[in-house]
Amino acid sequence: MKKKTFSIAAIGMVAALGVIIGAPIQAQEFGPVPQADIDAAKAALGKRLFFDPRLSGDAAISCSTCHNPEKGFADGLPLAKAYPGSDGFRNAPTLINASLKAAWFHDGRLGTNLNDVTRESITETYTMNMDMRLMQERIKQDPIYVEMFAAAGYGEPSNGSVRKAIPEYLKTLTSRGSPYDTGLMSDSATRGFELFKGKAGCAECHSGPRFTDDTPHNTGAPENPEIWSNPLRHVTFVSFAKFMGISNYMNLRRDPGASIRTNLVDGSDIGTFMTPSLRELTYTAPYMHNGMIGSLADVVAFYNDGGGEDPNMDARIQPLGLSAEEQADLVAFLEALSGDPLTSDEHVWPDKIDVNYKPIENWLDARN
Ligand code: HEC
Numbered sequence: 432m433k434k435k436t437f438s439i440a441a442i443g444m445v446a447a448l449g450v451i452i453g454a455p456i457q458a459q460e461f462g463p464v465p466q467a468d469i470d471a472a473k474a475a476l477g478k479r480l481f482f483d484p485r486l487s488g489d490a491a492i493s494c495s496t497c498h499n500p501e502k503g504f505a506d507g508l509p510l511a512k513a514y515p516g517s518d519g520f521r522n523a524p525t526l527i528n529a530s531l532k533a534a535w536f537h538d539g540r541l542g543t544n545l546n547d548v549t550r551e552s553i554t555e556t557y558t559m560n561m562d563m564r565l566m567q568e569r570i571k572q573d574p575i576y577v578e579m580f581a582a583a584g585y586g587e588p589s590n591g592s593v594r595k596a597i598p599e600y601l602k603t604l605t606s607r608g609s610p611y612d613t614g615l616m617s618d619s620a621t622r623g624f625e626l627f628k629g630k631a632g633c634a635e636c637h638s639g640p641r642f643t644d645d646t647p648h649n650t651g652a653p654e655n656p657e658i659w660s661n662p663l664r665h666v667t668f669v670s671f672a673k674f675m676g677i678s679n680y681m682n683l684r685r686d687p688g689a690s691i692r693t694n695l696v697d698g699s700d701i702g703t704f705m706t707p708s709l710r711e712l713t714y715t716a717p718y719m720h721n722g723m724i725g726s727l728a729d730v731v732a733f734y735n736d737g738g739g740e741d742p743n744m745d746a747r748i749q750p751l752g753l754s755a756e757e758q759a760d761l762v763a764f765l766e767a768l769s770g771d772p773l774t775s776d777e778h779v780w781p782d783k784i785d786v787n788y789k790p791i792e793n794w795l796d797a798r799n
């Protein structure tokens with residue numbers, strides 16, 4: 432885990448500058464999600480790795496355990512699972528369009544690239560708990576990987592190439608076909624979009640093709656008490672907080688959010704979280720960093736009531752006074768941002784991966 436990263440510091444500086452000189456931060460243009468150029472052989476390899484449980488220490492879970500295509504590459508749970516023997520303390524985010532983010536994880540603690548996020552996901556004890564050297568030895572013994580790494584131009588299977596191939600696959604996970612993109616929004620959704628940009632103030636933070644400013648804010652979303660009442664979750668949370676350098680980690684009863692990066696002396700950054708993308712929401716309930724809000728209607732009601740109780744809540748979150756019909760229109764708009772499911776072979780490795788493969792004969796001769 433890295434405590435601070437350069438690019439997120441830069442984003443913070445730009446945001447701070449906007450405040451200092453009094454200029455409103457310009458909302459980005461809305462529009463379709465840009466599609467990246469994909470190297471097909473590298474992405475196919477990344478796809479197999481993503482669904483392969485051998486990338487976890489005890490070969491029990493794969494990336495797809497928590498990022499399930501049927502659930503919009505999230506997991507449908509309020510709080511994610513974790514490596515067997517522990518349990519998670521945050522909601523698993525969708526990976527659709529995640530390759531376009533400026534910083535990753537709910538607190539934005541990794542602001543470099545998906546190569547680092549992939550390494551972190553594989554090696555982090557509560558995620559896949561894998562030693563990269565062991566992973567490399569495992570994949571080198573699988574004849575299918577030997578072929579696929581060569582076909583992708585990577586030579587022999589290696590840990591460095593795994594960290595390139597998975598991000599190439601993640602680039603294929605982009606939104607398409609939503610009523611918003613095809614121009615087929617209902618009248619209700621169209622009215623909802625006007626509210627979203629206007630009276631409801633949502634576009635203050637949710638702007639651009641992914642409907643996010645890639646910046647942390649405090650919405651006052653309530654804590655999830657499960658993190659403190661369930662010892663398997665609490666132990667994971669405590670080790671995370673300790674690793675992040677929080678001094679009273681044993682007593683901490685709230686998620687520090689992005690304050691682990693900003694560390695403001697007055698603590699006013701505690702409970703800020705990265706603005707999430709609003710695409711593919713119909714697949715990814717429940718919502719917020721800790722899954723505390725179950726439905727889109729409840730999210731809209733939450734904002735209509737002026738957000739949560741937090742004294743540090745962003746000043747732009749205020750009671751909205753929307754009628755029941757206006758709230759329904761906003762929900763219809765949010766639903767119109769979901770497109771085709773990414774559940775066919777194009778995005779899902781079709782075969783069950785046999786973890787009891789026959790090793791290649793000459794694996795001892797492999798050079799790296
Ligand atoms: C045990 C569940 C679990 C597994 C397995 C898992 N993840 Fe995640 N993933 C999460 C959770 C939970 C988060 C959010 C963590 C946080 O905010 O602190 C996350 C965050 C991410 C993000 C950042 C998304 C964003 O919007 O910022 C990426 C990218 C990602 N995971 C990719 C992977 C890859 C690649 C693998 C396999 C190598 C993987 N994950 C395995 C649970 C999991």
Ligand code: HEC
Pocket residue numbers: 537627631632633634635636637647648649650652704705706707708709712715717718719720721727730731734735745747748761765
């Ligand atoms: C001040 C910035 C800000 C404003 C204004 C704002 N949001 Fe958010 N929104 C956020 C942040 C930050 C989160 C993540 C909070 C968390 O994870 O606890 C979020 C979360 C959400 C989510 C949950 C997404 C998910 O995947 O979990 C939805 C849906 C949402 N907002 C919709 C809206 C709507 C609709 C409006 C207008 C009524 C709005 N937001 C106004 C910053 C904002």
